[in-house]
Structures are given as C-alpha cells and as structure tokens.
Amino acid sequence: MSLHITVFPASTQSGKEAIRALLESDSKSTVKAIYRNPAKAPVEFKEHPNFEATQGDVATGEGLDFSSSQAILYIPPVTYDGTDQGQFATQTAQNVKEAIQRAPSLKKLILHSAMGAQHDHGTGVLRLNHISDRILESVLPEVQIVKPGWFFENWTDALKTMRSDNPSFESTFSPPTHEIPMLSVKDVGDYLAQALLDTTSRPGISSVSLFGPRHYSSLDVKEALEQVTGNKGELITIEKDRLATYFAAHVPPAYAQEFADMVIATLLGGTMAGDFEYGENTVRGKTELVDGLRELYAKQTE
Ligand SMILES: NC(=O)c1ccc[n+]([C@@H]2O[C@H](COP(=O)([O-])OP(=O)(O)OC[C@H]3O[C@@H](n4cnc5c(N)ncnc54)[C@H](OP(=O)(O)O)[C@@H]3O)[C@@H](O)[C@H]2O)c1
Known part of the structure; x- marks a missing residue:
C-alpha cells in the first residue's frame, strides 16, 4: 500500500x-510538505509527481x-x-497536538x-525538544x-574559514580530544523516511538515538577539514567560560546562554555526558565525518 x-x-x-529520501524510495508514497513559504520548496521536489507543497x-x-x-x-x-524557547515549544506542540486530533486517519507520528532531550533540565535550548516530546508522546x-x-x-562555516588566507576554525567542544556523537543530516533523513514508511505496527511510544559511525572530537574535525580543503589550519577552541560570549555573536543575545548550556551539557561531566553509549536503541549512521564534509565542501565550491 502506498502511504500519504x-x-x-x-x-x-x-x-x-x-523528503528527498521518501521521493527517492521505491515506495510510491505521496508527500505533503508544509512550509511557512511554499515558494522555498526545492525545484527538484516540485518537479516530482508525488510531491505537494502547502x-x-x-x-x-x-x-x-x-x-x-x-x-x-x-x-x-x-x-x-x-x-521564550519553552513557551514557543509549548505553543507549537499544542498546535500540532490539536491538528493531529482533527485527523482520524492518522496512525503514526515520527517526532x-x-x-x-530526555533530561528535564540542564540541556539549554534542547528543553524545546523535551517539552515537545512530553506534549506529543x-x-x-x-x-x-x-x-x-x-x-x-x-561545520559549514568552518569549511569556509579553512579556505581563507589564514585557515582556522572555531570549535565549541573542549578539550580538543573530547568525542561527541555527530552525524550527517542525510543519514538522519534516510532513517526518518524508513521509519515513516515502515508499516509494521509498533503500538506505544518508542525512542531511538541516531549517532554517526563513531563519535568525533574537535581534533577529528580538524583532521577532516584539513583533508577536505587541502589546507593545514588552526583549531580555535572556545573554552567553557567563553561559550555564552561566543554564541552571543551567532544567535540573538537573549538565547546565547541557552546555546552555551546545550554545549556544556555535552562536555565532560555535563548532563548528557553519560548518554553517548551505543546501545540497542541506537542507529549507527553510515557517513564518516570526512565524507560528510567533502559533500558540503563540494556544494560550497560548485
Ligand atoms: N542542528 C543540529 O545539530 C541538531 C541536532 C539534533 C537535533 N536538532 C533538532 O532539530 C530541530 C531543528 O533545529 P535546527 O536548528 O537544526 O533547525 P533547521 O533544521 O535549520 O530549521 C530551521 C528552519 O525551520 C523553519 N521554520 C518553520 N516554521 C518555523 C517557525 N514557526 N519558527 C521558526 N522556524 C520555523 C525555518 O524555515 P523557513 O524560514 O524557511 O520557514 C527555519 O529556517 C530542533 O528541534 C533541534 O533541537 C538539531
């Protein structure tokens, strides 16, 4: 049966x-994609007969x-x-919940x-996911x-600064040898499509972690960036106590501390530090960091 x-x-x-993975699959499923501005739907999607942007x-x-x-x-x-990020998460999840309750044919939510996100505090901006999960689970x-x-x-910006006259990049993960779960969004999309298309009934709430083929440190990122760009460069580590100042230059200042707290949660002794084990509910992505960065680099330079 083809799904909608x-x-x-x-x-x-x-x-x-x-969406890319769904349209590329043999499933013949039809995809409705909701955009704030449907004009932003990529041309290759719009040309696909099984795609609709609303x-x-x-x-x-x-x-x-x-x-x-x-x-x-x-x-x-x-x-x-x-x-406020928590208020926004609550409002948006409530809107989604009400819309789901108006759709009796709906069987499955992939969230x-x-x-x-399982932690109810100490993860900074990721409280938005904790709140959404609890409202919609x-x-x-x-x-x-x-x-x-x-x-x-x-690491898209890092690829750009590694191509400058003084190649360097900034990493918020310290010390430089500390490894965290990283993966390609393509692997995320592949998994999400597979989960959407899976018609095996699995009643109830389930949870899966998506990690890369292995975890990576800032030094691994440096090595991969150097390999992809062909430039030797400097790793500039943003230490814990400078994270809030760093993020204030990258997101509206009101949110900077929450972004810093998210990163701090991943560092040694942080709230998430015990969450990085591969277990029975972990899916291991296929794409190695160097290959993921090579693809991003190709898009930047084409
Ligand atoms: N980034 C990561 O490394 C990562 C890792 C794990 C989990 N996540 C989770 O993935 C989710 C997406 O995060 P992201 O930062 O990576 O974002 P993102 O995928 O870059 O998505 C941001 C886009 O969402 C769209 N959007 C639609 N409705 C919106 C609304 N009402 N308000 C604001 N934006 C809206 C906007 O597109 P338009 O302007 O075109 O409408 C915006 O550009 C979050 O739940 C995050 O926690 C992210």
Whole structure:
C-alpha cells in the first residue's frame, strides 16, 4: 500500500533530507510538505509527481491539515524571534497536538527530537525538544521519538574559514580530544523516511538515538577539514567560560546562554555526558565525518 505522508516544517534540514529520501524510495508514497513559504520548496521536489507543497506554520497552527495522511514527521523548530524557547515549544506542540486530533486517519507520528532531550533540565535550548516530546508522546497509538546527535552540517562555516588566507576554525567542544556523537543530516533523513514508511505496527511510544559511525572530537574535525580543503589550519577552541560570549555573536543575545548550556551539557561531566553509549536503541549512521564534509565542501565550491 502506498502511504500519504506529511512532513513539517519542510524547510528544516532534517525535513528536507527526509523528503528527498521518501521521493527517492521505491515506495510510491505521496508527500505533503508544509512550509511557512511554499515558494522555498526545492525545484527538484516540485518537479516530482508525488510531491505537494502547502502553506502552514506551527507557531500559529494555520495550515496543519493531516486529514489525508497515515503518518507524519514533525521537526520542532527553534525560535529566534525573542519568544521564550519553552513557551514557543509549548505553543507549537499544542498546535500540532490539536491538528493531529482533527485527523482520524492518522496512525503514526515520527517526532524529531535531539540527543539529551530526555533530561528535564540542564540541556539549554534542547528543553524545546523535551517539552515537545512530553506534549506529543501519547497523541497517537504509535509515536517514535528520534534523537540525533550533532549534525556535521554545523561545520559549514568552518569549511569556509579553512579556505581563507589564514585557515582556522572555531570549535565549541573542549578539550580538543573530547568525542561527541555527530552525524550527517542525510543519514538522519534516510532513517526518518524508513521509519515513516515502515508499516509494521509498533503500538506505544518508542525512542531511538541516531549517532554517526563513531563519535568525533574537535581534533577529528580538524583532521577532516584539513583533508577536505587541502589546507593545514588552526583549531580555535572556545573554552567553557567563553561559550555564552561566543554564541552571543551567532544567535540573538537573549538565547546565547541557552546555546552555551546545550554545549556544556555535552562536555565532560555535563548532563548528557553519560548518554553517548551505543546501545540497542541506537542507529549507527553510515557517513564518516570526512565524507560528510567533502559533500558540503563540494556544494560550497560548485
Ligand atoms: N542542528 C543540529 O545539530 C541538531 C541536532 C539534533 C537535533 N536538532 C533538532 O532539530 C530541530 C531543528 O533545529 P535546527 O536548528 O537544526 O533547525 P533547521 O533544521 O535549520 O530549521 C530551521 C528552519 O525551520 C523553519 N521554520 C518553520 N516554521 C518555523 C517557525 N514557526 N519558527 C521558526 N522556524 C520555523 C525555518 O524555515 P523557513 O524560514 O524557511 O520557514 C527555519 O529556517 C530542533 O528541534 C533541534 O533541537 C538539531
């Protein structure tokens, strides 16, 4: 049976890769992708006969129509508009919950979350995922919570600075030998598509961690960046006590401490430090860091 699947917000990194994997699969499933601005749907998706882009926003609840779908993928977005992150997470998850309750044909929710989201405090901005998980985990007979590690795509800027006249890059992970779970968003999308298409009934709430083939340290990142760019460069480590100042230059300052706290949670002795074991509920991604960075580099330089 071919399924009808809704993915939203579709312009998120994981949403885009999940749609790509769904459209590439042999399943013949049809995909409805909800965008704040449907004009942002990639041309290659729009040209696919099984793809439809519609307008909707999880912040207001408008356009969240799942009535023709059997399975949906929700990726809770982070807000940068000044709203408290916890308040935003609560409002958006409530909007999604109400929309799900208006769609009786719906059987399964795949809920994108994050490594560490099971902790109710001490994970900084990831409290948004903790809140979404708690509000939505029982909303349908089948809910799977998917918790990926750190995306390779977060090193996109590092690839650029490694190509400058004085090659260098900044890493928030210290000490430089400390390894954390990192993986490619493509592997995340592949897993999400597979979970959406799986018609085996698994009633109840399940949770899976998505890690890469192995964990990586800042020194591993340096080595991979050097290999991909062909440039030797300097690793500039942002120590724990400078993280909030660092993030204030990258996100609206009101959110800087929460981003710093998220990173601190992954460091030695942090809230998430005990969560990095590969276990029976861990899916191991295929893509090695150097290969993921090579693909990003190719896109930057094409
Ligand atoms: N980044 C990581 O390494 C990582 C790792 C694990 C888990 N996660 C989780 O993945 C989720 C996405 O995080 P991300 O930072 O990686 O974001 P992202 O995938 O880059 O997605 C951000 C996009 O969401 C879209 N969006 C749609 N509705 C929105 C709304 N109402 N408010 C704000 N944005 C909206 C925006 O696209 P338009 O402007 O086109 O509408 C925005 O560009 C989060 O739950 C995060 O915790 C991220």
